[in-house]
Amino acid sequence: MSIELRDRFFALSTGHAPAEEVARYRAQVDATDTEPAATVDGLAVSWHPTARFKQVRFVDAEHIEGEARDLFARPVETMPDLAAVFADPRELSFRTFENILPLDRLFSDVPLDLELTGCEEFAKGAYTLSLGLPAPARSRLEDLDSLNLYVPPLNASSRGGERFIFHSGLLAEALTTAVRKAMPEALLDGFSHVNPVFRCNRFEPDDANFHPHLDTPYYDAARNHVSRYTVLLYLTGGEGEPALDLADGGALTAIEPFTCVVFDQRYEHEGAPYRDGRKVFLRTELIFTDTGLGHDPEIGALFGKACYWTGESVFAPELARHADAYYNRVAAAHWNGLAPASGSEPFVHKRFRGVDYVANGYDFWFAKDGGLSPTECAAITLLDYFNCKVGGAAFRSLCDSEVIEADGTDWIPAFLKGKSGESPVVPFDKSMLFPEPEQPNTDELPDCACGICSGDVLGPHFDTTRNGDVIKQYTHAQDAAKADIMPAPILMLGEEVLLDPDMFVVEGNRIHVLGKESPAPVNFAACQGGPPFPSAKTFIATAATVDAAHFLVPPILFAESGGCHHLTFDFFRNSWMVDHEQSTVSVPMIRRFDIEADLDEDWEDDVCGCYCDCECDCEEDDCVCGTDCECDCECADEKDEEDEREEEVSGS
Template sequence: MRWPRLTQNLQFSSKTVTHVCHFLTCRKMEDTNDNHKRQRRAPSTEAAEWCARWCLLPSTTTHRPASKVEWDNTKLKCFLPSEELDDEDFMRHLVNGTDVRRAAQFYPLIFDEPGPPASQNVWLRSLPFLRQLVQANENEKDGDVLAAYRSSSPEQRRLTGLGLRDLYFAATHNLLREEDKKLLEEVVNSVDEAAGCTQIQGMTVSFYPSANFKMLKFVEGLDTLLPQPGWTPYFAQVLDTPRLFAVFVDPAELSFHNFENIVPLDEWVEAELARRQPDNSPLLSLSLNGITQLRSDRDVWTAKLCGEDLATDLIHQISHLDLYVTPLNKTTRGGERFIFHSSLLSKAISDAVVASDLLSQFSACPSDFAFVNYVFRCNRFQPGDANFAAHRDTPYYDGARSQVSKYTLLIYLTSGSNKGGALQVDDARLTDMEEFTCVIFDQKYEHEGRPFVDTDKVFLRTELVFRDYGLAKNPEIASLFSEACYMTGQSVFNTTLDAYAHECFERANSLHWALQQKATQLAVYLCKQFQGFRFLTNGYNYWFSRRHHYSGTKLEEDDDDDDYLMDCALIAVLDYLNCKLDLDHRGKKKPFRALCQTKTLHLETPLSNSDDTFQLLLSQWQENDTSISPRDETSPLPHHPPPPKFIRLLDSDISSLFKQSPGPGTSTFTGRPNPWTDSDADSDSEDINDGCCPLHCWKTFDAWTSDDVREKYSFFCELTRKRLFGVPVLLLGRELVLNRGQVQIVGDKILFQHGAGETAQRFNFAACWGEMSPSVFVDVDREVPAPKLVVPPIVFHRYSHKYPHHGGNRSDSEGKSGHEKEMENGGGGGGQRGEGGIHFTLDFFRNDWMVQVDDTVTILVPVITNEVSESNLEETNDDDGDDGEYSGPFGRRVKEYLDEVGADWPEGSA
């Protein structure tokens, strides 16, 4: 199956797949995880009710008892348990579209008819409705349909998205007619994107494709990650073990940390081995035989991967999983692939390598061999696909363990040939491949591949990893690799950057082996603007000009202070990591790069002089250049914007978050019935009316006037205050706020720090509260976004402007060291005045830092409330433990957060 990567015009393979339609009795699905097969039967000829395509629902009006639901398992995916498959009534409602509770486990359901008159579940996902929606969206002649769709509820629009989702997955199996394919291409631009979107793992995902959400990814255990549990049926399940679901993402949101989608398959391998060997220990046993060097002057070898049928069949089965997607670098290669992780397969192949004589033929020391990389790429090319352009593989590298890959290992899972060269490594060509042929070659070699002429070409790619304690460092590699990753992300907005990103990868990979590859593309730089900040970047270097302001009609420069330096560093990090921000405060976050105005500059010569760099940056904003294509900031660039500056976090900013009295939107006191007394009891005599606690005066107790509640509220406020002051950046309203105390300048480096400060004192409860805690009257008022940025120190240099050496003016460089003078003078000669600025280097790949970004993190703000649910009344105050102290709506949420991140409550705090 091929998952098409959605573009503005969807394209599907012209190849057709012939399926013999077998209608099946509704037993358990025959798949890779099921060892008893379904009984096949011919379709019934009696009258049938209406239902989805490829299904048959016999009528209950016949004289004989109702038959089983019948459906075609060559076209429909099924992950339903046997008890549901045997439930005739359940299956009837599923295939006729009236029940969507298991739409994730049984699809694609294509409805050619609008369904029963009273069934919106069918009509809103049917092909007739999708066609009407496309027509109405194109010419707006049928205003009623468009108006009805736009005014429909989110739940109703999700039903339309479900129909689109199933249409997409039917297309991936080549099950659609030409008119259906055309409908799919058109309807992706007609549906409401927001109806299917939710947030998981820092990404906005949708269960159906649309104009922007067009990249397919797979998420493990999505049903446990969804903030809306009722949404699980909408996301198509693609594997049972592990539980894997398909989602669609906006490529504009991706950055280097989430480009690739690596599927964990060890659990699947274990389940398959246990199923095939129920009475034995599940083991994979492989060997590498017939090792032959292709040419004596080339480090290229072929071999045969052998093993028991259990092992070879399992590897074959991996290649048949429905996980293929079109890769990001589609302009330089054809076919599709998926990436998976399996330490079990890695160990089996590693053992085969060690047991063979392959290592003895390498120039690398055999004893330095570590393992076969546990990350595999499964590639599939069909006849007629584009070639895989000449390239070098990016080596595996783990600096902490001094491990690096040196040889690529390809395992061909199908047989075939191409006289032009199914694989060419340097100048060594292989035209014919047999099943389980292995090709091993030095990663310094450039290689290219072509599809087989008559059959699918399927192969696994991994690499042999060695220990090497003598690796040298080359900063140019880090620069090129970082630039390649960054431009790959930017190619979402400008597809012409694909080729440039590919060349950067190739130049970096060549330098790993001390090979210098000449640049053939023009150097690319991006000039960007965000909220008045103007900067130039290539994804590794970030340049910011000196800050300017007007003095009357004269443009003057501000002194570069530490505050401006920190602001610029924050902008560079947000852009590099492509963090998502909700700047319009509407609950919809947008990736940082989509919030910037961007202009692409192509230069014949890469920038090498700081003077030229800052002059170029200044020239871009001196021109009123409307060629810059904005995403959200629509106004053209002014000649000279006001000096930008982020707000600094002050104590007053945090204090204003905590309400001291009931206000708009805050629950005020109203009398309430006593839940502990009978309705006919005389409750007036029960209230002591001294306001001490709700146990004694529930009807008249006002949480805002209670000293105990206010003490607990102050305790939670202090906890929140410390968390807010413990992060470097916050989003308050529509403003990014920088916390000066959590950003440090140390020498030539900037550090973004995280810390919670001192802990608060333990709270002592009043005894007369009985088993109730004052914390039940403290709820969550709001959540303040606080993006988590765990990044290595950021290196910077400040460059001063350059003055003439005549005319009585004194150089700012007097008394400075030679290196400082060169930096201040822009690194070049000449006497004319130059532009100064700040230069940052963001190298997050060269060292052992674990780079993390989580733009979904929020900090809770408490508020006193008089609206207490009955469940909260049952919470207890346990003086001997923490549960009572951390009870209540706010305390529970904070405890959930600490449990999630694996942190303990600080001693003496909540």
């Protein structure tokens, strides 16, 4: 049934199926549940839609680990390495809102000799040009629509049509060269390159307009890069009412195929579908180098709220309109300063395991009478903002939430008073995960790994916890796991949320969250050793699986007022985008030796080379691999004779 659900999704996505059939399919999906088949970019995914896994995404098949890789659909025949996965939208955070596809492969074997001609200014700072290009490249661009990689955008309520986002450095480089040759010199002052991230938009004649909006400028503080102009490349032509309308500027009613429009990002704009025919266009930006930009922390705060409401809109759809309004205010503020807010603003009241708090994506309030320390409040806020997984479930899905619209924040202390329970974040000594190994028993055990040849320690008497080689492997596994776990400020051990107080440093009104910059997942599992006796690695098993959450964030500010811990997390300070990573680590343990599980029934034959329990005059080096074991008893001769007979039979 899962394969049928997978295939029917893509059959129905063409949009030609009757509404009744689509409704029946959705009902079947809503009645289907399954465990995730893989994890991609931190998101648990399934190869078919279910009640939980409903958001389709496209990823490189190589990123899907495990035997389930072949079960994921390859919907694009010309790109068999592109797999479709279904994610749980409740797990999204601002790091995974968008699904950006690497599509350089589409343009790697075609000439990209692009030429922009006929530059005309139809409004101040707005230009139209015609794009000329070789037929193979033109065909590849036209084929983008037929790939059917469209996914519903998170802001679908404020816009019509569909879109997908892709990255192509090759296409961007070719456009950069064409722009340098075609655009006015005054416009190119400080011009660096065309943004290699493209949005492919599609509108049918009966789709809703893309509502009036401002494009959020691209910004890279490390390189002093900022976008100033939007680039629209229309792959199809037609007429709209109008097809593109720049508020307080010009408008375009009729557009020819492969028209390129460049306009200042200060323009609020709106687009209508074509009256007849499909409207398909690409959007990107012109990036400039500018070292003289000023910074307003309030803009970063507002952008943080917008991202937070985008994620929360999965649970409360009414928050999507607030997110869109905030994004527009941020975009306008980049050019005109931040306009003062008017009217009520949204807040969300959350309860996580008995602890109540109020948040808006930048401010987080906790009642002091609940007994939570500032570091415990900081840990909960980090889990919330980055939507970390706790016990395999997204943090936000574990919260009881309600949206509250209010003027100001004076109401919050009284609202939270008496509502906080016992802290769900438990201080934990991470060294308890790594007990010291036993001392090797050199008096009773030989130096070789197997430990069998000493006679008295034969079979079930073999003690893995005292074997030198096993202890060495255990120590190596511990060191690797410690490298990921010890720097983590927060651990998730099953359903438990564990806090390392030493990784939260309180200095004045700041909470510094310590950690490493580039965490990498570390996994250790038992592996099977070869014959005749398992290797020392065989006895290194998993004692516990720990999710280690690492954060690279600026200091967290906090204040105590009105009976509340008030934390402010300026994650986008100076337009700096912060990062976090959550990895799963296996904590090693030494497994006891089990003669039935670890040795086959003929292990004595393999090790000693004979059929009896006699003592052997074997060398230690030979004993490790179970070969060349010399035996003085009669049964050894009998075995040699039988081996010769078997060789004669096989040879004939």
